[in-house]
Amino acid sequence: MTEPAMTENSFCRRCLYSIDHPLGLVLDEEGICSGCRIHEEKDRLDWNARWTQLESVVRPYRSRDGRNYDCIVPVTGANDSYYIVHLVKERLKLNPLLVTYNKYFNTELGIRNLANLRIRFDCDILTQNVNPVSVRKITGTTLRQFGSVYWHCLAGQSVFPVQTAVRYRVPLVIWGAHQGLEQVGMFSHEHEVQMTRRYRKDHDLMGVEAGDLPSVFDTLTEEDVWQYRYPDDGSLQAVGVVGIYLGNYVRWDPKTQHELMMSTHQYRTGRFARTFDCYDHVDCFNYMNLHDQLKLYKRGYSKVTDHACREIRHGRLTRDQGLALVRYYEQRPAENLDLFCEWLGVTPSSLAFLMDLHRNPQYWRETAPGRWEFKGWSSASGAAAAPLEDVRSCEFTATGKVDTRERRSYIVIGKGYPT
């Protein structure tokens, strides 16, 4: 990819994304990005007709004799899981098998939300626990190789549902929103894009599949990574596995959806240090912290930019307000790094050394040993940011706590929770 110096012309005039977005981003002749253009469809499409289309898409997959599940639904103790299951079970009246990958970085809040999810929606659930020795080895390797502590989570969450579809011979997998469509407008909603192995490798896994990880220069072996291998084409074809995205058929708005689930199904939320959105990823100690900090090091922006762009597009923030929020949050230190060091068995200074290796010189300049100057997106955006007190139009409500402080460690296995 070409990497020209960032100027104001590198940014969308409507949101805060730049053409350096890791998923790819196209600016049109008016300086508006592909993500904002596709977002316009949310206010143009006939969503009642889209829902009818969804009903026709899922109809052939209903179990005729009720002796198997109708579909597989990947879930976690956060994200859009409640709303997805609500749509699948309560509106489409399907009988889903919920599947979840144990990411090990679990918070109590996430364990509670997941337990409440399966109880309230009365669903069967299958949990994949990959042995912790392999997960640690993989995490150490991916952190060293490409600065990711989250590869195993992304790989596990995206492959276990597909493996389950093959094993249980339940061909339909139902996902929530398509990240590429929502963030950068990779597809129109009307393309009705489905899950593909190519997208997973290209974007979810940062170009690295399980089979690419083992190396003669590392201790990681096939025995550590085979659980993350995508089913082969023959297996997928034999079962007819199809992964659809609800976001193609429902006007996707995570804030509104989460608030509905908070009021009707007791989904609980919690605040983070590095973003204003306290609804996403409350199940994980690392996603909004260590993982987010690494994103800032490698990509020059962090999750708060994603959240601000989404809220700008939904009209709940102005561009200036979004930029003010980004500048307020993005340099805040990541929390809970001590938990990660304890889990992985590294010292804080070793972790800091490994993280610094992945600072992208396009966005960071070392001015003195250990001192870094940030040259990332928010510093190049240019536009004046609104005072932070003006950002009240986009309130997020915390109903719980991500870090309960009563328990200072990951919940590596969490089977249930008194709701």
Next chain:
Amino acid sequence: MLKKRLVGVITVRDGWAVQSFGYRRYLPLGHPEKLAENLDRWGADEILVLCIDRTRRNVGPDFDLLRRLGSLGLSTPLAFGGGIRTVAEAGAIIQSGAERVCIDAALRDAGVVGGISALVGAQAIIGVLPLSFDGAGLQRLDYLSGRSTPLTAADLSLFDRRVVSEALIVDWRHEGMTAAFDFNLIRRFPAPDVPLIAFGGVSEADQLKMLFDDDRVAAVGIGNSLSYREHAVQMLKRQAGGTSIRAARFVSDSR
């Protein structure tokens, strides 16, 4: 009889694989080499990588991308185009591992194209013709100026003389649209002996079958819609059926 080909087309703009709509609107897709790797596993009969901004920017072919594609060890024949200005550049593309070169703007320079043909052979050259049908005749688009002019005998001279082996007929007006390819572009193409590759607005199996049933069509190119679902190539091949194309294949062991 030689089999006809389903060509997976990867449109590249500023280094990214993109969806292209009517030569004027683009959506990002991903890394071109990841799309190529996928088309290779799916059993596309040919992969055509078209870098659409190289000529306009006058920066020559994207050899970095070509090197990355070459490192994949693709078993599918690769055609590569975009930015080719000289005989040497075309030769370097073939030496870098592509089976064929795709000539667009340089097609207007008979001297350069003749030199390329002498160096790599006519069979290794595809000529790109963005066309439309205005009710009276075929119009050829000069995408650099945005102007369309009637397709003339001079435009077809290189094809008629077999300096170029195949014509990539691009229905640019319907590019990226669903089931919209204008069959007039094939039926009214005035050089009946030139093998044609139909591209632009082809997305459905019944279109594919109709095009394959036409003797003039040697191949059909599909771009955007191959990224919409898993096994898109295999599904199209199965649905289009017949013996004119290689059968669909599903790799059964990815390890």
